[in-house]
Amino acid sequence: MEQPVISLRGATASLGGRPVLRGVDLTVRRGEVVALLGANGSGKSTAVRSIVGQVPLTGGELELFGTPRRRFRDWARVGYVPQRTTAAGGVPATVREVVSAGRLARTRFGMMRKADKEAVIGALELVGMDDRLGDSVDALSGGQHQRVLIARALAGEPELLIMDEPMAGVDLASQEVLAEALRAQVARGATVLLVLHELGPLEPLIDRAVVLRDGCVVHDGPPPEAVGQHALPGHDHVHPHAGPAAEPIRTGLLT
Amino acid sequence: MDILDLAFMQRALLAALLVGVTAPAIGTYLVQRRQALMGDGLGHVALTGVGLGFLLNDSPVWMATAVCIVGAVVMELIRWYGRTRGDIALAMLFYGGMAGGVMLMNLSDSGSSANLSSYLFGSIATVSEEDIVAICILAAFVILTTVGLRRQLFAICQDEEFARVTGLPVRLLNLLVAVTAAVTVTVAMRVVGLLLVSALMVIPVAASQQIARSFKATFALAVGIGVTVTVSGTATSYYADVPSGATIVLFAIGLFVLLTALAAPLAKRRAGKAQAAAECTLDVPGARTAADDVKV
Numbered sequence: 001m002e003q004p005v006i007s008l009r010g011a012t013a014s015l016g017g018r019p020v021l022r023g024v025d026l027t028v029r030r031g032e033v034v035a036l037l038g039a040n041g042s043g044k045s046t047a048v049r050s051i052v053g054q055v056p057l058t059g060g061e062l063e064l065f066g067t068p069r070r071r072f073r074d075w076a077r078v079g080y081v082p083q084r085t086t087a088a089g090g091v092p093a094t095v096r097e098v099v100s101a102g103r104l105a106r107t108r109f110g111m112m113r114k115a116d117k118e119a120v121i122g123a124l125e126l127v128g129m130d131d132r133l134g135d136s137v138d139a140l141s142g143g144q145h146q147r148v149l150i151a152r153a154l155a156g157e158p159e160l161l162i163m164d165e166p167m168a169g170v171d172l173a174s175q176e177v178l179a180e181a182l183r184a185q186v187a188r189g190a191t192v193l194l195v196l197h198e199l200g201p202l203e204p205l206i207d208r209a210v211v212l213r214d215g216c217v218v219h220d221g222p223p224p225e226a227v228g229q230h231a232l233p234g235h236d237h238v239h240p241h242a243g244p245a246a247e248p249i250r251t252g253l254l255t
Numbered sequence: 256m257d258i259l260d261l262a263f264m265q266r267a268l269l270a271a272l273l274v275g276v277t278a279p280a281i282g283t284y285l286v287q288r289r290q291a292l293m294g295d296g297l298g299h300v301a302l303t304g305v306g307l308g309f310l311l312n313d314s315p316v317w318m319a320t321a322v323c324i325v326g327a328v329v330m331e332l333i334r335w336y337g338r339t340r341g342d343i344a345l346a347m348l349f350y351g352g353m354a355g356g357v358m359l360m361n362l363s364d365s366g367s368s369a370n371l372s373s374y375l376f377g378s379i380a381t382v383s384e385e386d387i388v389a390i391c392i393l394a395a396f397v398i399l400t401t402v403g404l405r406r407q408l409f410a411i412c413q414d415e416e417f418a419r420v421t422g423l424p425v426r427l428l429n430l431l432v433a434v435t436a437a438v439t440v441t442v443a444m445r446v447v448g449l450l451l452v453s454a455l456m457v458i459p460v461a462a463s464q465q466i467a468r469s470f471k472a473t474f475a476l477a478v479g480i481g482v483t484v485t486v487s488g489t490a491t492s493y494y495a496d497v498p499s500g501a502t503i504v505l506f507a508i509g510l511f512v513l514l515t516a517l518a519a520p521l522a523k524r525r526a527g528k529a530q531a532a533a534e535c536t537l538d539v540p541g542a543r544t545a546a547d548d549v550k551v
């Protein structure tokens with residue numbers, strides 16, 4: 001049987017001395033599009049950051065492309081879109097400069113060749129930002145900025161795309177563009193793990209949804225339909241021990 | 256008599272030129288990752304090296320380089336490990352470095368207070384033959400690093416987490432940035448002085464940012480501004496008999512003010528153009544307006 005692209009088993013992680021992941025199992029197979037859902041603070045970003053090696057696991061196992069994370073070096077196969085922060089660099093940079101950084105996964109210390117430059121333009125075409133090559137990223141709207149960050153991840157032509165809330169603060173027009181870009185990636189065989197607040201225009205693309213709450217997986221299966229109107233399938237059975245303080249999962253999807 | 260006929264002025268101008276290139280070059284990366292004042296801290300630490308040089312009768316420039324590199328490595332280690340107490344640890348390092356330097360100078364026979372102030376504020380008349388050789392070698396290192404690794408350094412300074420996920424050796428590159436900043440401090444020490452080194456790493460970059468829109472242009476223009484102010488400041492310092500470091504820094508601030516004034520109308524024009532473009536594309540019935548698009 002083929003190795004899963006991401007295999008996370010019983011993962012635990014702490015931040016600032018507080019357990020944030022408390023035994024997360026997450027498997028993503030080749031060609032799958034998996035959405036990671038959950039309320040704010042449920043540990044979605046931490047899970048994703050541990051997968052890309054930015055948060056150390058205190059327990060459990062992680063394999064990428066069948067290789068234990070510790071021995072995994074093939075980062076050109078992974079494209080990462082971090083959760084957007086307000087922190088832009090202290091110096092202006094153009095769209096082309098930012099997206100070219102994504103190509104370093106392939107070029108490393110080598111030269112930027114013609115094929116690399118074309119890949120950068122190609123990634124920008126995918127997100128409909130190729131007409132803004134020379135613009136400063138500070139001059140972009142939230143949605144355009146997010147498209148640039150996705151193009152940066154795509155510039156390395158990754159097999160696995162990991163995106164943390166790519167749709168947060170993005171206008172509907174940009175969401176449609178991003179859904180289209182993602183569809184093209186899936187069509188060429190890419191595997192996708194993305195953190196979402198609501199499924200939105202991406203819904204038809206998503207094969208499976210994993211819902212986190214307080215650092216635990218409370219749902220792993222088909223994506224919930226009509227988010228916000230119905231509870232998730234099996235909601236009441238999955239975590240019968242949830243305390244009174246625990247909020248229903250759907251709240252997390254609405255926020 | 257032309258100032259280029261004087262051997263010491265030739266040396267001073269060459270040193271000034273190299274400072275004008277190197278300080279803004281590494282400064283662009285420091286400003287980008289919001290460590291604008293790192294050079295200032297390293298300048299403090301370098302004084303201990305200068306003091307050691309005097310005490311051991313060794314070259315102050317090479318001793319300052321060695322001590323400053325150690326300081327830079329310690330700073331990076333503090334950044335990695337010393338999350339909460341980081342500030343305090345850095346304060347210890349900086350003020351310890353400065354106090355240590357003053358003390359060591361005082362203990363040595365040749366370290367007078369005139370000497371001390373020439374290192375603190377720069378003094379072009381004192382750039383020796385030996386200094387200029389060291390400055391050339393160190394400047395070559397800084398230029399090779401900041402230009403040769405510009406794409407990699409840009410990536411780690413722009414978004415460190417993303418750069419790590421591309422598989423770049425980010426820790427090593429961070430260390431290289433710190434070491435390069437340390438080396439630049441000693442390149443600049445003789446001309447602008449340890450207390451004003453950081454100004455030349457930051458002000459030309461700030462001035463350049465007023466009109467540049469790309470990283471590349473910011474870098475190039477900052478170097479251009481750096482060279483302009485260091486060379487003209489050094490010449491002025493000779494003719495008007497004023498301290499070189501202070502003259503250079505004041506020139507840089509002058510250029511910053513000038514470019515800021517020029518930038519306002521430029522920005523207005525660009526904003527007007529962007530506005531016009533936005534209006535055209537949004538003129539679709541039922542399309543969302545720019546107001547729906549949340550600004551970062």
Ligand SMILES: Nc1ncnc2c1ncn2[C@@H]1O[C@H](COP(=O)(O)OP(=O)(O)O)[C@@H](O)[C@H]1O
Nearest residue numbers: 015016020038039040041042043044045046047
């Ligand atoms: N650097 C940090 N130090 C301490 N706690 C953190 C840190 N980052 C996140 N946390 C905490 O970890 C929990 C999970 O955060 P996160 O994974 O970002 O959640 P999500 O992405 O699902 O909103 C939150 O309670 C958050 O407050």
Ligand SMILES: [Mg+2]
Nearest residue numbers: 044045046083
């Ligand atoms: Mg998050």
